[in-house]
Amino acid sequence: MDYKRADRVGDQIRAEIADILLRKTKDPRVGFVTITRVDLSDDLKHAKVFVSIMGDEKQKKETLKGLKSGGHFMRGELGRRLKMRYIPELAFLIDESIERGARTLDILRKLQKEEEEKNRPDE
DSSP, X not given: OOOXXXXXXXXXXXXXXXXXXXXXXXXXXXXXXXXXXXXXXXXXXXXXXXXXEOSOHHHHHHHHHHHHHTHHHHHXXXXXXXXXXXXXXXXXXXOXXXXXXXXXXXXXXXXXXXXXXXXXOOO
């Protein structure tokens, strides 16, 4: 399978944004955030940055607002770190795949427990 340039650059952008959030971001709204993936357009001008945010819905919304308001700062940092002609526009989106996976595992555990209780010999 072909590993496109956009994928390689997206991986590099993901690592750099994670480092910027860890070391440079001072916005109190940005709490515990994990950059799960970056989908970069083939022309390298637009990046969808998927993030996983711990907390309730209010905390997620506030963190997402903080990330969006810091987008220009992060683009500037990326420009200093990456040797690219154009630094992509960043769009931050919540990645709910981890939460969906956790809910699925929880449902499977409940079903397994019910099955074990159903198959348990009566005492």
